[in-house]
Amino acid sequence: MGKRPAPYPEIPAQPNFPEIEARVLARWRREKTFERSVAQRPASSGGAAGDNEFVFYDGPPFANGLPHFGHLLTGYVKDVVPRYQTLRGRRVERRFGWDCHGLPAEMEAERELGVQGRAAIRAYGIEKFNDYCRASVLRYTGQWRKTVTRAGRWVDFENDYKTMGLPYMESVLWAFKTLWDKGLLYEGTRVLPYSWAAQTPLSNFETRLDDSLRARQDPAVTVRFELLPEPSQGGDPLPTELLAWTTTPWTLPSNLAVAVGPELDYALLELDGKNGKRRVILGAACVQKFAAELGAARQVGSVKGRALVGRRYRPLFPFFAELAQPAEGGPGAFRVLAADFVDVEEGTGVVHMAPGFGEEDMEICRAAGLPAPVPVDEAGRFTAEVSDYAGMLVFDANPKIIRDLRERGALLRHETIEHNYPHCWRTDEPLIYRAMNSWYLQVSRFKARMVELNRRINWIPGHVRDGLFGKWLETARDWSISRNRFWGTPIPVWKSDDPQHPRVDVYGGLDEIERDFGRRPRDLHRPHIDEFLRPNPDDPSGKSTMRRVPEVLDVWFDSGSMPFAQAHYPFENREWFEKHFPADFIVEYLAQTRGWFYTMHVLATALFDRHPFANCMCHGVALDTEGRKLSKRLRNYPEPEEVFRTHGSDALRWYLVSSPILRGSDLAVAKDGKPIADVVRGVLNPLWSAWHFFCLYANADGMRARLGGGAEGAAAEAGSHAILDRYILAKTRALVEEVAKRMDRYDLAGACQAVAAHLDALNNWFIRRSRPRFWRARNADGPEDLDKQAAYDTLGRALETLCRTASPLLPFLTDEIYKGLCGGESVHLGDWPDPQKDGLPADPQLVADMDQVREVCSAAFALRRRENVRIRQPLRALTVAGPGAARLRPFVELIRDEVNVKEVRLEADSAGIASLRLQVNARALGPRLGKMTQKIIQAAKQGRWEQDADGNVRVTGEEFGPEGLHLEKNEFDLRLEAREDNDASRQGLQALPSGEAIAALDFRLDETLLREGLARDVVRVVQQARRAAGLHVSDRIRLGLQLPDSYREAVAAFEDYVRENTLATSISSLAAPESDAVPAQCFAAELEGEPVQISVEKAAP
RNA sequence: GGGCCUGUAGCUCAGCUGGUUAGAGCAUCCGCCUGAUAAGCGGAAGGUCCGUGGUUCAAAUCCACGCAGGCCCA
Structure with missing residues (x-):
């Protein structure tokens, strides 16, 4: 008899998953699997153009950073969903994008070039600076590509988009111009969060990114404002002062007013000072807080804030004293103003106002006709206007200012407080608030529409729609879209440089610029675009020039433009854009509700009156086990490269995608990566195990599974075991449906759970229960072979379908198995399983019955456990009684075998027990x-x-x-x-959890049963010996035994059984050993404490 | 101060369109099988469902008020 060729790969029981992944990656690259998986799906199904596309937008990462753990998580989701949709037959194009502009790039360039600040950059040369930025932002693209590829994420790097590309930027100009034409843009002065370290204002949502709020210690001072006598009221009886509290002493030199709450009560206190009696006014509710300083004071009256409004006071500093004189009949500075926002929670109920440095200050002061001086330069240093502190960084000036106040007698209290203070997300330095000129998108005008359009978006998790995102939209404010920086899309506005001949031009594309300037920009970046000058057409003298304003656009304007700018809309691809907007799906981390999700929504609403995406998944943040953010500095997370090397990408993918992080909550990642190892043990190994089992026996039998239909037919032909075939196929169908349902809801974790549960049914029920069918010797075309073939067909089909179903979740492993099983093309080029076409029967009743069977077996095992009777000991009978028992008729053989009883009785009447x-x-x-x-x-x-x-x-x-x-x-x-009082003797009783039947196990033993149990014990130790001897599962042996008497008798009585189950061609007795030494070729074991020896010798087949 | 989320077994989390005895995985304990897998299988133990009130025949689930944690906004 010749050795049959092995139809399937000879594979190890313990695979090296990283090695497999490397192989699969090479194959994908060689066979262009990704490209073909997209290309083979038509964009339209024959109906409307593009109706077969599933549109995915890839949020562009900042290009000049390296990919980290968080990117991997997002990347996996960005891969799982498109793979699934591709299987479902959709065309899913996946363009990678690079976010190139903005502060991150500029900061890094400043650091590396040693050029700090705007003045230094101008001196260094904007062109050289921007050239440096351009080169540096693409520095890590290779590393990105490598990591993303290794993770098995399929994305098109060739056809990527870059926000610094000319076409992209031209689309952004178009957006600006369109918004301008709609009257949604304006230029204005406002107090903005300002990063003096980065020398730029930030948008209100940039200050909210990540952990920009950080604890910081600052001085808090309470200062005295001495009221000027009020001649009209006959003057105050005594010198009187108002107390005000602030945590920004450096704004006091710019103080122009104080504010009180008109309806608040203020206390009038009298105390004895060095220079005689004086009076102090502060919020009545605040007096207690100043007991230390004012303990000796007597309250001599009280007054409403309203009554204080209009009073004048002596300026603390001389710098803006001239503003006390009203400019054009206004009231002038250094007066008490009324402001409703004033309260007595903090401070004194009197608020110092520096309109150049506070948003509310500016509003109140503007209403009072006051200017807003800003004696602080771009770098956060005092200007010459404030001569005493000129050149000092404002925070550094605090101590000197406080000292001067004390010397002047204007300081009541100096303390230090710790509070949460916003910091710059790029430089980590504390922000200041500062009046700036800026360009605004008037978001407040279409806020209501954004809220409306948001209702069309399916958010995952659902509460984000009306919660985090919805609430944020409701409070949306105008968006400061300009940055006083260099590396960005230029604001396309040209102004006349002579106010006598004002003119403003806004350009929305290269053609328009060429038309007016006579040449076409080849690069829209500064400084090139700044060189486009022309005479002001509205100036008859011809002397004034149209010059571009210096600002560039907020980088978030770039990313919000991604849906149209990636396609150079509207200059090209008008139709394409119409079919790819809104996106079907996007995913990023939760904080992007303030970032990309938000800016896309703003621009989509303003420009197109549409929502930009239909399904949006927000995931949480990965933390370490201490609850800290993952950080390079702390090295508190498993290195992705290391995980790839040890466990592989599929394990990491499964770990992340099956975790609650996808429902928006945070995930604690153990640095040791143990949970990832658990995935290998709990998911990858079992799947591999099933495949290994299949290969092992199919190769031994030289049989192939018939996968192309007919499996069900073959199963039906086969004998009593076929019910297992039908069961696992029905179960597989249920799996396919369950996973589809979950994936359609973007419940990736639920899909994982369904797959994991299925693996248990496949391995620990179908395969384990079917083993004898695979063991049986071949008998050319006898009924045994038909059944064997049916078993292979079924297992093959179950594995094949499982691979296809799980392929988005485990793209490497499933493809490896699929290829070995089916040959030919990648699993990722196939279709989602179709129960009709793939012959998967719908049989929920059978699945339910089988579940009941497993309950019966569990009940029997529980009973054995209770009675301390091992499973190898055969028992007389298991009775299943109850109205549900009859349904188990087809399964009695199976149950008999599983629980090791001679007889399974099914009885409808359970009255006795x-x-x-x-x-x-x-x-x-x-x-x-x-x-x-x-x-x-x-x-x-x-x-x-x-x-x-x-x-x-x-x-x-x-x-x-x-x-x-x-x-x-x-x-x-x-x-x-x-029943407690059951009439059965030596029976154990256990009701099934379903309550439909009761299991009764008869524990009465006789000689035969006992002997058979002992024979099985012998078989077990022989199996151990076989394994120890390194035999193949199908090797035949000559068996030698040296056993205690009781076991020898048992083996004699059940010799056939022992031979069959150990593949022994002969059994002989070994001579009793003369000493305790075990002969070299023998295997020593114990049976009930007695030593035994076994020799296994490979026999001819 | 306001909003959103979370609070269930030792740990990580399901369940929460109200329905009697609240589930899973991991960890623990006990045991078992073994001609694929000991990185396996089974069984058991383990819970005032954060608290207090309320609605209801009935509350982990709905409502109110608290408490604790996270995030967001003032």
């Missing part, structure tokens, strides 16, 4: 009977009920009257329970 318990269906009963429900539940629990011959059930008891209370059929279930 079980009693009935009434379980009322409260859901049905409640609406009908209301209050009575609880009493009925009580009665049922106490067994106060009767059943008549027709099966009618009445609960009895005084409260239900003499007749009792009749229950309708749908209002109760009768469940079986083991």
Whole structure:
């Protein structure tokens, strides 16, 4: 008999997953699998153009940083969903994008070039600076590509988009111009969060990114503002001062007013000072806080804030003293103003106002006709206007300012407070608030529409729509879109440089610029674009020039433009854009509700009156086990490269995608990566194990599974075991449907759970129960071979379908198995399983029955455990009694084998061993009977009920009257329970959890049963010896045994059994050893404490 | 100060369109099988469902008020 060729790969039981992944990656690259998986799906299904596309937008990462753990998580989701949709037949194009502009790039360039600040950059040369930025932002693209590729993420790097590309930027200009034409842009002066370190204002949402709020210690001072006598009221009887509190002493030199709450009560205190009596005014509710300083003071009156409004005071500093004189009939500076926002929670109820440095200050002061001087330069240093502190960084000036106040007698209290203070997300330096000129998008005008359009978006998790994002939209403010920087899309506005001849031009594209300037920009970046000058057409003298304003656009304007700018819309691809907007799906981390999600929504609403994406998934943040953010500095996370090397990408993918982080919560990642190893153990190994089993036996038998249809037919032909075939195929169908349902809802974790549960059914039920069918010797075309073929067909089909179903979740492993199983093309080029075409029967009843079978077996095992009887010991009989028992008829063989009994009896009547318990269906009963429900539940629990011959059930008891209370059929279930006083002897009883049947195991043993049990014990030790000897599962052996008497007798009585189950061609007795030494070729073991020896010798086949 | 989320077994989390006895995985304990897998399988133990009130015949689930944690906004 010649050796049959192995139809399947010879694979190890313990695979090296990283090695497999490397192989699969090489194959994908060689066979251009990704490209083909996209290309083979038509964009339209024959209906409307593009109707077969699933549109995915890839949020562009900042290009000049390296990919980190968080990117991997997002990347996996960005891969799983498109792979799934591709299987479903959709065309899913995936363009990678690079976010090139903005502060991150500029900061890095400043650092590396040693050029700090705007003035230094101008001196260095804007062109050289920007050239440096351009080169540096693409520095890590290679590393990105490598990591993303290694993670198995399929994305198109060739056809990527870059926000610094000319076409992209031209689309951004178009957006600006379009918004301008709609009247949604304006230029204005406002107080903005300003990063003096980065020398630029930030948008309100940039200050909210990540952990920009950080604890910081600052001085808090309480200062005295000395009121000037009020001649009209005859003057104050004594010198009087207002107390004000601030945590930004450096703004005091710019103080122009103080504000009080008009309706608040203020206390008038009198105290003795060095220079005689004086009076102090502060919020009545705040007096207590200043007990230390004002303890000796007497309250001599109280006054409403309203009454203080208009009073003048002496400026603390001389720098802006001239503003006390009203400019054009206004009231002038250094007066008490009214402001509703003033409260007495913090401070004194009197608020110092520096309109150049506070948003509310500016509003209040502007209403009072006051200017907003800003004596602080771009770098956060005082200007010459404030001569005493000129050149000092404002925070550094605090101590000197406080000292000067003290010397001047203007300081009441100096303390230090720790508070949360916003910091610059790029430089980590504290921000200041500063009046700036800026360009604004008037978001407040279409806020309501954004809220409306948001209702069309499906957010995952759902609460984000009306919660985090919805609430944020409702409070949206105008967006400061300009930055006083260099590396960005230029604001396309040209202004006349002569105010006598004003003119403003806005350009929305290269053609328009060429038309007016006579040449076409080849690069829209500064400084080139700044060189486009022309005479002002509105100036008859011809002397003034149109010059571009210096600002560039906020980088978030770039990324918000991604849906149209990536396609150079509207200059090209008009149709393409229409078909790819809005996106079907995007995913980023939760904080992008302030970033990319938000800016896309703003621009989509303003420009197109549409929502930009239909399904948006927000995931949480990965933290370490201490709850800290993952940081390079702390090295508190498993290195991705290391995980790839040890466990592989599929394990990491599964770990992340199956975790609650996808539902928006945070995930604690253990640095040691143990949970990832658990994925290997719990998911990858079992899947591999099933495949290994298949290969092992199929190769030994030289048989192939027939996958192309007919498996079901083959299963039907086969004998008694075919029910397992039908079961696993029906179970597989249920899996396919469950995973589809989950994936369609973007519940990736749920899909993982379904796959993991299925693996258990496949390995620990179908395969384990089917093993004898794979063991049996071939017998050319006998019934054994038909059954064997059916088993291979079924297992092959189950594996093949499982691979296709799980391929988005485990793209490497499933492709490796699929290729070995089916040959030919990658699993990722196939279709989602179709139960009809793939012959997967729908049989929920069979699946439910099999679940019941497993319950019966579990019950039997529990009974054995209770009685301390090992499973190898055959027992006389298992009885399953109850109305549900008959359904198990087709499974008796299976149960008999699994629980090791000689007979399985199914009986409808369980009266002898079980009693009935009434379980009322409260859901049905409640609406009908209301209050009575609880009493009925009580009665049922106490067994106060009767059943008549027709099966009618009445609960009895005084409260239900003499007749009792009749229950309708749908209002109760009768469940079986083991009877304490059962009439069976030596029987263990265990009710099934379903209550439909009760299992009774007969533990009475006789000589034969005992012997068989011992024979099985012998078989077990022989199997251990086989394994120890390194034999193949199908090798035949000559078996030698040296056993205690009882076992020898058992082997003699069950010799055939022992031979069959150990593949022994002969069994002989070994001579009793003369010493304790074990002969070299023998395997030593113990049976019930007695030493035994076994020799296994490979026999001819 | 306001908003959103979270609070369930030792740990990580399901369940929460109200329905009697609250589940899973991991960890623990006990045991078992073994001609694929000991990186396996089974069984058991483990819970005032954060608290207090309320609605209801019935609350982990709905409502109110708290408490604790996270995030966001003032």
